[in-house]
Amino acid sequence: TLKDARRISSPIVFFCGGNDPWVDLTDVQEVVNNARDAEIVVIEEAKHEIRENASASKKAFREVVARVVKEAWGLDTLPKEVRSPDRKAMFAQNRIERERLRQSTRVDHTEDQFWSEYLGRYVLLEHVKDYSEYIDLVCDLAGGDLAEKVVLDAGCGNGMLGARLLSRAARGGQEMRPVYVGLDLTRSGLRDSMRRHSEIERGWLRAELSNGLRAADFAYSQVDFDQLGEATGDWSKLRFADETFDVVFCSLVLSYLKRPEVLVSEFRRILKAGGVCIVSSMKPHCDVSIIYKNFVETRETEEDVQSARNLLSGVGQIKQKEDLGFYTFYSGEELARLMKEAGFRDPQVYQSFGGQAVVVRALA
Numbered sequence: 001t002l003k004d005a006r007r008i009s010s011p012i013v014f015f016c017g018g019n020d021p022w023v024d025l026t027d028v029q030e031v032v033n034n035a036r037d038a039e040i041v042v043i044e045e046a047k048h049e050i051r052e053n054a055s056a057s058k059k060a061f062r063e064v065v066a067r068v069v070k071e072a073w074g075l076d077t078l079p080k081e082v083r084s085p086d087r088k089a090m091f092a093q094n095r096i097e098r099e100r101l102r103q104s105t106r107v108d109h110t111e112d113q114f115w116s117e118y119l120g121r122y123v124l125l126e127h128v129k130d131y132s133e134y135i136d137l138v139c140d141l142a143g144g145d146l147a148e149k150v151v152l153d154a155g156c157g158n159g160m161l162g163a164r165l166l167s168r169a170a171r172g173g174q175e176m177r178p179v180y181v182g183l184d185l186t187r188s189g190l191r192d193s194m195r196r197h198s199e200i201e202r203g204w205l206r207a208e209l210s211n212g213l214r215a216a217d218f219a220y221s222q223v224d225f226d227q228l229g230e231a232t233g234d235w236s237k238l239r240f241a242d243e244t245f246d247v248v249f250c251s252l253v254l255s256y257l258k259r260p261e262v263l264v265s266e267f268r269r270i271l272k273a274g275g276v277c278i279v280s281s282m283k284p285h286c287d288v289s290i291i292y293k294n295f296v297e298t299r300e301t302e303e304d305v306q307s308a309r310n311l312l313s314g315v316g317q318i319k320q321k322e323d324l325g326f327y328t329f330y331s332g333e334e335l336a337r338l339m340k341e342a343g344f345r346d347p348q349v350y351q352s353f354g355g356q357a358v359v360v361r362a363l364a
Helices: 002-007 025-033 054-073 087-104 111-127 129-141 160-172 187-211 260-270 289-296 302-323 332-341
Strands: 012-017 038-043 150-154 179-184 217-222 245-250 271-282 345-352 357-363
Touching: 002 025, 012 025, 012 054, 025 038, 038 054, 111 129, 111 187, 111 302, 129 160, 129 271, 129 289, 129 345, 129 357, 150 160, 150 260, 160 179, 160 187, 179 187, 187 217, 245 260, 260 271, 260 332, 271 332, 289 302, 332 345, 332 357
Parallel strands: 012 038, 150 179, 150 245, 179 217, 245 271
Antiparallel strands: 271 357, 345 357
């Protein structure tokens, strides 16, 4: 890089995030010092992914435009005013271009295949502190006491959220256990869920034999949520009666659906009056670099680090599909609006998972 910098005669501007965990500003400064005409612009509030922070992103792009205009027009100083396009028109055009890109992109795998492979890497998150804090928050928002409650885990994946919920109920010492229903797209995820939850159930059964407590009831089913709302198909609606559940969880799932509003409306239908619904999404253009860095700095084995790299690679594929228009990550405001439009009340927004996920709790 130093060698290249010495050879470049054109002006160079380095835009750096002030909170970027990957980039050492002293390294950038060394490159600048070896270039003929270079400067650094530090966007203080930015991390590695500039679009993760809306205000930082806006500042960065205005700075880029100002410097391009300065060089293109031969100005001595940066222009004082940089105009932005109409926000509404820009968003409308963005939707058009994302849909055009999605239609023209060839995908060589099904969603079932994609998520089956990804869930194999996802198990690493059991050992990630930021993810554990996220799971604890989701469980806390359910209200703590799940005794005798009927609980739906929509998109249960490999069962980590369900295992945390059930472990908490096991430690609570209540005489009655919850009824747990797990739904997921992948058979591999459901198999992992059943295995995890069976281990907890065996502990309950031992307790039942010793003191007469009743163990939890479990049910699992494979579901493609994108079939909901279609005129044909076995899953045009969720196969539950109105007001079946006390609590519904939908952890990091809605972003990957074509019509998430259909599933959220079904949650409203199957929840009892006063029931709790908790949904979450990674936020738009999320930056997982801090989460990855926090994890690898505490690990000692190369196997752990390699597993983290594999997971990060999987996350990169998800973010690529976000850019291609296949997936949509939601802000807290957008997720709360989705809940309100489905008939939920009093949505409350939280941030977790290293500040990269939004969680919304609402009442039926």
